[in-house]
Amino acid sequence: MTEKFEALLLTKTETGQAVAWTELSDADLMPGDVTVRVTHSTVNYKDGLAITGKAPVVRRWPMVPGIDFAGVVESSSHPDFTPGDEVVLNGWGTSETHLGGYAQFSRVKGEWLVPLPAGLSRADAMAIGTAGYTAMLCVLALEAHGVTPDKGPVLVTGASGGVGSVAVALLSKLGFTVHASTGRPEEEGYLKSLGASEIVARQELSAPGKPLGRERWAGAVDSVGSHTLANVLAQTKYGGTVAACGLAQGLDLPASVAPFILRGVTLAGIDSVMAPKAKRLEAWARLAQDLDRAKLAALTTTHSWKDAVTLAEDILAGKVRGRVVLEVA
Ligand code: NDP
Numbered sequence: 001m002t003e004k005f006e007a008l009l010l011t012k013t014e015t016g017q018a019v020a021w022t023e024l025s026d027a028d029l030m031p032g033d034v035t036v037r038v039t040h041s042t043v044n045y046k047d048g049l050a051i052t053g054k055a056p057v058v059r060r061w062p063m064v065p066g067i068d069f070a071g072v073v074e075s076s077s078h079p080d081f082t083p084g085d086e087v088v089l090n091g092w093g094t095s096e097t098h099l100g101g102y103a104q105f106s107r108v109k110g111e112w113l114v115p116l117p118a119g120l121s122r123a124d125a126m127a128i129g130t131a132g133y134t135a136m137l138c139v140l141a142l143e144a145h146g147v148t149p150d151k152g153p154v155l156v157t158g159a160s161g162g163v164g165s166v167a168v169a170l171l172s173k174l175g176f177t178v179h180a181s182t183g184r185p186e187e188e189g190y191l192k193s194l195g196a197s198e199i200v201a202r203q204e205l206s207a208p209g210k211p212l213g214r215e216r217w218a219g220a221v222d223s224v225g226s227h228t229l230a231n232v233l234a235q236t237k238y239g240g241t242v243a244a245c246g247l248a249q250g251l252d253l254p255a256s257v258a259p260f261i262l263r264g265v266t267l268a269g270i271d272s273v274m275a276p277k278a279k280r281l282e283a284w285a286r287l288a289q290d291l292d293r294a295k296l297a298a299l300t301t302t303h304s305w306k307d308a309v310t311l312a313e314d315i316l317a318g319k320v321r322g323r324v325v326l327e328v329a
Pocket residue numbers: 043044045046130131134157158159160161162163164181182183184202206223224228244245246247248249270271272273315316318320322
């Protein structure tokens with residue numbers, strides 16, 4: 001490992017926080033039994049929140065942001081990893097309490113790492129990233145609750161975003177009729193190319209609604225929360241399931257219990273950060289199997305990691321379509 005390496009560093013200031021590129025050394029890395037040379041990272045919504053300081057994601061200062069990375073093992077005292085192994089990391093407190101992926105090197109616990117699944121490159125793994133892995137966790141939850149294509153259409157909210165785009169691609173490959181809710185009508189062609197058959201205008205779902213509505217969807221992947229999630233629950237078919245993973249509209253849930261007690265609807269909560277390793281391995285194996293590579297390429301744009309700060313602002317402004325790969329120089 002080189003003496004010094006480059007990283008993006010968040011520091012706490014009297015007025016909030018500052019962000020700057022800096023040089024770190026091995027001594028700055030945190031405890032762990034595997035050191036990884038990071039080659040790719042990405043920009044998720046949570047990275048936007050951390051870098052801009054718009055939500056208190058960071059709980060240790062200074063902090064290297066980046067909730068995920070792909071890379072090559074540089075050194076390891078963990079029995080499962082040897083130098084040269086290709087690995088992926090999602091969550092586990094990176095960018096919160098542990099230095100994250102926007103650095104040329106990272107030291108983590110081996111138990112946090114997932115071996116790069118066969119058939120995926122490191123760039124593919126970050127095109128998927130935490131957003132795509134979370135989309136797969138949502139699909140697994142729908143499957144576990146018996147949502148199958150014959151039960152009726154499924155809805156994806158925030159469909160042009162990272163979680164949403166991957167969810168649309170996955171569900172359509174699995175044979176579902178997919179309805180995509182978006183606030184960007186100009187992305188209709190994009191969403192249909194990923195496999196959506198119908199577009200639902202964001203405003204149809206984002207305003208306060210009734211406790212129960214017409215039964216429209218057998219299941220849903222919701223990355224938006226707030227009134228949108230309440231309205232999706234109210235319009236889920238009898239016995240259906242909604243996988244809730246996000247808060248792009250808001251952290252609140254102004255809903256009633258009517259869908260639960262009158263229609264037996266299930267609200268399945270999805271967390272990617274502390275998900276157990278077996279669930280991660282299942283999700284990554286299913287992504288390698290079920291995510292159409294041409295669609296993954298179509299929903300991905302590639303940038304230098306030096307664009308991370310600009311992209312952090314863009315993603316919070318809803319300007320990023322699909323997924324972004326950052327190439328770490
Ligand atoms: P993106 O910004 O890529 O996607 C979010 C999408 O939500 C946007 O593209 C937009 O889609 C829609 N949206 C944005 N603002 C609003 C609004 N005010 N009202 C309604 N819809 C809105 O983010 P990610 O895909 O990376 O993450 C999505 C959400 O999932 C985030 O809240 C994130 O924190 C959460 N998440 C949670 C995880 C977990 O472990 N539970 C893991 C990963 C993500 P469109 O333009 O199509 O309407």
